[in-house]
Amino acid sequence: MTSYSLHGAPDAGADFFEVGLGEREITPDLKRHTVWLAGFGSGRRAEGVHDPLYARAVVLRYGKRKLALISIDVIGLFYQEVKAVRAQLADYEYVLISSTHNHEGPDTLGLWGPNLATTGVDLGYMDYLRQGIIRAVREAEKQLRPAHARYGIVRAPELLQDSRLPIVKHDELVVLEFISRDGQQRRLGLLVQWNCHPETLGSKNKLISADFVGVTVRALVEKYKCRVAYFTGTVGGLLSSLGLPIRDEQGRLLADGTWEKTERYGILVARKVEEALQGAKAVRLVPWRIRRQVVYLPVANRYYRAAAQLKVVVRETFLWTGNPYQRREAPPDAKLDDLAIETELGLLELGELKIVAIPGEIYPELVVGGVQDPVDPGADYPEAPIEPIVYEEVKGPVRMLIGLANDEIGYIIPKRQWDERPPFCYGRKQAQYGEINSLGPETAPILLEALRRLAREHKDVKLR
Numbered sequence: 310m311t312s313y314s315l316h317g318a319p320d321a322g323a324d325f326f327e328v329g330l331g332e333r334e335i336t337p338d339l340k341r342h343t344v345w346l347a348g349f350g351s352g353r354r355a356e357g358v359h360d361p362l363y364a365r366a367v368v369l370r371y372g373k374r375k376l377a378l379i380s381i382d383v384i385g386l387f388y389q390e391v392k393a394v395r396a397q398l399a400d401y402e403y404v405l406i407s408s409t410h411n412h413e414g415p416d417t418l419g420l421w422g423p424n425l426a427t428t429g430v431d432l433g434y435m436d437y438l439r440q441g442i443i444r445a446v447r448e449a450e451k452q453l454r455p456a457h458a459r460y461g462i463v464r465a466p467e468l469l470q471d472s473r474l475p476i477v478k479h480d481e482l483v484v485l486e487f488i489s490r491d492g493q494q495r496r497l498g499l500l501v502q503w504n505c506h507p508e509t510l511g512s513k514n515k516l517i518s519a520d521f522v523g524v525t526v527r528a529l530v531e532k533y534k535c536r537v538a539y540f541t542g543t544v545g546g547l548l549s550s551l552g553l554p555i556r557d558e559q560g561r562l563l564a565d566g567t568w569e570k571t572e573r574y575g576i577l578v579a580r581k582v583e584e585a586l587q588g589a590k591a592v593r594l595v596p597w598r599i600r601r602q603v604v605y606l607p608v609a610n611r612y613y614r615a616a617a618q619l620k621v622v623v624r625e626t627f628l629w630t631g632n633p634y635q636r637r638e639a640p641p642d643a644k645l646d647d648l649a650i651e652t653e654l655g656l657l658e659l660g661e662l663k664i665v666a667i668p669g670e671i672y673p674e675l676v677v678g679g680v681q682d683p684v685d686p687g688a689d690y691p692e693a694p695i696e697p698i699v700y701e702e703v704k705g706p707v708r709m710l711i712g713l714a715n716d717e718i719g720y721i722i723p724k725r726q727w728d729e730r731p732p733f734c735y736g737r738k739q740a741q742y743g744e745i746n747s748l749g750p751e752t753a754p755i756l757l758e759a760l761r762r763l764a765r766e767h768k769d770v771k772l773r
């Protein structure tokens with residue numbers, strides 16, 4: 310393997326990286342914390358624990374540079390919380406915290422409390438969660454070993470239900486396998502990335518669970534005898550296991566909201582990972598180029614504004630200046646119309662691998678293409694151009710997208726598919742579900758333009 314380095318990367322001379330995986334349980338203790346289960350309606354108080362929740366960390370070191378990719382079995386984490394964790398991991402060049410978007414775990418955002426006017430967040434639990442994340446990273450660090458990597462990818466459209474028109478699935482399941490560089494070629498860990506809402510147990514369940522993700526990880530740990538970290542990717546628009554016909558070994562259809570379906574679905578995802586591993590190919594993960602962009606997004610959603618006013622959701626707010634790259638503190642008397650939130654996009658180039666970090670639930674048509682064209686005359690913004698498409702800006706073949714990365718800003722909907730006002734698209738009598746959980750119609754245009762800039766920045770950089 311030849312060694313080369315980018316301009317301005319003095320420590321990038323080595324041609325190998327090290328990897329370590331670590332994990333910590335982050336299951337809430339129901340004796341100490343009041344847990345409101347997040348993701349469906351409010352008022353769903355947890356009555357017990359079915360299976361544990363985890364923070365799982367993959368730490369990579371390249372020369373003196375370190376980065377951490379962390380996955381947590383919760384609904385989401387706001388950017389300000391991520392910044393608080395990063396402050397305690399200041400020795401890291403980049404820290405990515407992605408939530409699996411678990412719908413059977415504690416409310417970590419505030420929207421699912423006892424009622425709509427009361428937060429569901431338990432501050433004591435948030436403290437425990439932050440500590441769990443940091444401990445998982447420090448544990449992973451202790452495991453650091455020189456490694457090789459292999460990258461595998463398979464498509465699994467049969468494991469996704471898309472509940473909103475147009476039907477577009479981001480159906481690529483990706484796995485990274487880490488193997489020791491010593492003579493033993495030991496398997497050091499797996500990083501799995503798939504695109505489905507962990508909500509198979511449905512809205513009636515009252516027990517804490519990691520949903521199918523817990524099943525998938527356990528099955529893979531058992532088979533491959535190594536640590537496994539699972540990351541959620543594209544889940545907007547709306548990719549789920551709910552409503553998806555899943556059958557057991559005997560061909561019996563398994564009902565939504567059951568443990569049987571959840572376990573079966575988790576096993577089917579694990580089998581896809583096995584298939585991806587069978588076709589996996591060696592991939593070079595150095596040198597590194599890590600880019601991120603902070604952006605400000607206007608808050609148009611009136612429910613989010615009301616939730617902020619009621620302190621149901623507590624989030625840092627800024628003044629919306631019309632410029633998504635301009636940070637301006639909001640005065641105490643700022644009008645709700647003028648508020649913006651701060652979030653961050655990431656683009657990691659680790660050798661041949663590109664990782665896109667998206668701070669919410671992006672619609673698949675914005676990742677793989679397929680935004681409605683020609684536009685439906687019922688759309689609210691029929692003149693809106695199609696946004697830059699993630700995988701046209703970030704070319705493959707070795708890539709992955711991590712969603713809910715460093716934030717959960719809600720749905721990222723193509724502006725020309727925004728459809729709150731009649732007449733509705735597809736001749737429907739009612740609007741489709743989605744806009745109620747989005748900051749607003751400008752979210753996708755701003756974020757995807759920012760990603761386009763990030764992807765094209767310094768494109769002419771020369772390799773020495």
Ligand SMILES: [Zn+2]
Pocket residue numbers: 410506544670
């Ligand atoms: Zn969701």
